[in-house]
Amino acid sequence: MPEVLDPVADLVKRRSDPVVVQTLRSAAAATIAYAVALELSSEPAPLTAPLTALLVVQVTLYATLTTGIRRVNAVVVGVVIAIAFSALVGLSWWSLGLIILASLTAGHFARVSEFVPEVAISAMLVLGVTQVTNTAWDRVLETLIGAVVGLLFNFLLAPPVWVETAGKSILDLSRRMRQLLLHMAEELGSHTPVERAAARLHEARRLDQDIAQVDAALRQAEDSVRFNPRVKEGLLHRVVLRTGLDTLEICTVVLRVLTRTLTDLAKERTEEPLFPPDVAEELYDLFIHMAAAVEAFAVLVTSPVSANAEEAESRLANELATAHTSRDHVAHTLLRRVREHPRQWQLHGALLAEADRILAELDMEQRSKRLMEELDRSSREKHERFPLLAKVLHRFRRARSERTASR
Numbered sequence: 001m002p003e004v005l006d007p008v009a010d011l012v013k014r015r016s017d018p019v020v021v022q023t024l025r026s027a028a029a030a031t032i033a034y035a036v037a038l039e040l041s042s043e044p045a046p047l048t049a050p051l052t053a054l055l056v057v058q059v060t061l062y063a064t065l066t067t068g069i070r071r072v073n074a075v076v077v078g079v080v081i082a083i084a085f086s087a088l089v090g091l092s093w094w095s096l097g098l099i100i101l102a103s104l105t106a107g108h109f110a111r112v113s114e115f116v117p118e119v120a121i122s123a124m125l126v127l128g129v130t131q132v133t134n135t136a137w138d139r140v141l142e143t144l145i146g147a148v149v150g151l152l153f154n155f156l157l158a159p160p161v162w163v164e165t166a167g168k169s170i171l172d173l174s175r176r177m178r179q180l181l182l183h184m185a186e187e188l189g190s191h192t193p194v195e196r197a198a199a200r201l202h203e204a205r206r207l208d209q210d211i212a213q214v215d216a217a218l219r220q221a222e223d224s225v226r227f228n229p230r231v232k233e234g235l236l237h238r239v240v241l242r243t244g245l246d247t248l249e250i251c252t253v254v255l256r257v258l259t260r261t262l263t264d265l266a267k268e269r270t271e272e273p274l275f276p277p278d279v280a281e282e283l284y285d286l287f288i289h290m291a292a293a294v295e296a297f298a299v300l301v302t303s304p305v306s307a308n309a310e311e312a313e314s315r316l317a318n319e320l321a322t323a324h325t326s327r328d329h330v331a332h333t334l335l336r337r338v339r340e341h342p343r344q345w346q347l348h349g350a351l352l353a354e355a356d357r358i359l360a361e362l363d364m365e366q367r368s369k370r371l372m373e374e375l376d377r378s379s380r381e382k383h384e385r386f387p388l389l390a391k392v393l394h395r396f397r398r399a400r401s402e403r404t405a406s407r
Contacts, residue, residue: 026054028153029054033049033053033150036145037049046138046142049145052072052147056150070111072147074116077119078121079140100124103120166214166218170214170218171302173207173210174297177294178291178295180200180255184200185283185291188274188283192273203259208252211252218241218245241301244301250361251294254354257350258354261354262274265344268343290323292315293319293323294358323359330355
């Protein structure tokens with residue numbers, strides 16, 4: 001008995017997990033849609049209704065609204081095409097080809113986006129039955145039932161918010177960047193074979209794939225806060241995370257160039273360490289503090305979901321200040337060494353320039369400025385796109401402020 005209850009207990013513990021929440025919501029919406037369709041449709045097994053509800057109940061309320069409308073449009077267009085073809089030519093191999101061609105073309109004109117194939121699927125399913133007219137309208141009815149149930153389900157039970165998941169993805173990315181910087185720091189004072197330096201370069205290039213995965217998680221989080229009653233500051237959440245990811249993406253590009261510089265240096269110094277002991281020691285400190293600053297920046301960016309904003313801000317400021325001090329020491333020592341031994345001086349300069357770029361991107365004043373610019377731009381675009389809605393919201397906020405002040 002305890003073994004049987006373990007999965008249930010685990011599910012209860014994970015009840016706030018967005019994946020678990022979405023799974024339960026989808027199953028419940030599909031079941032309710034099927035029960036309603038059994039009462040309203042003449043079909044013995046109206047599976048179109050639960051299928052539509054399952055597809056309409058997406059991970060976000062914003063996606064549900066847009067998806068539900070497009071899916072209903074796609075099915076209705078497909079049914080109308082099937083009725084027209086059944087009245088004229090019936091079903092044969094050549095009429096099937098024509099109906100697919102006509103459905104796909106009509107789907108593009110109807111602007112149903114990813115549901116263009118659904119137009120052709122609906123047309124083929126309706127055309128292949130005997131009682132065309134009755135089945136066609138039953139299919140439309142079932143689709144409407146599924147879409148309405150999906151929409152109502154999301155209005156009554158708000159979808160999960162994926163901001164925390166996106167925050168974890170950003171933190172994981174920063175930790176991989178930190179780990180790469182630490183590995184590079186450990187190799188600065190020793191002989192580094194070209195193969196090992198090239199391996200670090202490939203590791204930096206793989207960060208591009210991580211950026212793509214984090215971007216997908218962030219887009220899902222951005223949609224999850226749109227129109228969601230559980231989120232009060234959706235715009236702020238979106239802008240904070242998006243600008244944070246943009247900064248880390250630039251840092252990964254610079255980090256890739258940095259590993260390229262060290263690889264080129266390893267090719268020239270096949271019998272000796274990359275740097276003399278004094279330079280390597282100071283570069284080690286610089287890399288260590290840059291690695292810590294990258295992680296502290298990610299914690300600060302995700303502070304709305306980790307509740308560590310003040311601590312992360314203080315840590316980031318300290319790490320950046322220490323990194324700038326280390327950078328100045330490195331510059332002084334490298335300049336003296338280059339004057340004595342000018343071999344590959346351009347690589348030394350490139351190394352410093354790349355460290356400067358990373359520190360500049362993580363700068364707190366630069367981030368605050370960028371954040372305000374993005375908030376202003378987003379508000380301006382919203383006003384330009386929905387001027388009437390903007391006026392209504394402005395009047396509502398002003399009225400609420402006046403009521404609060406009068407109390």
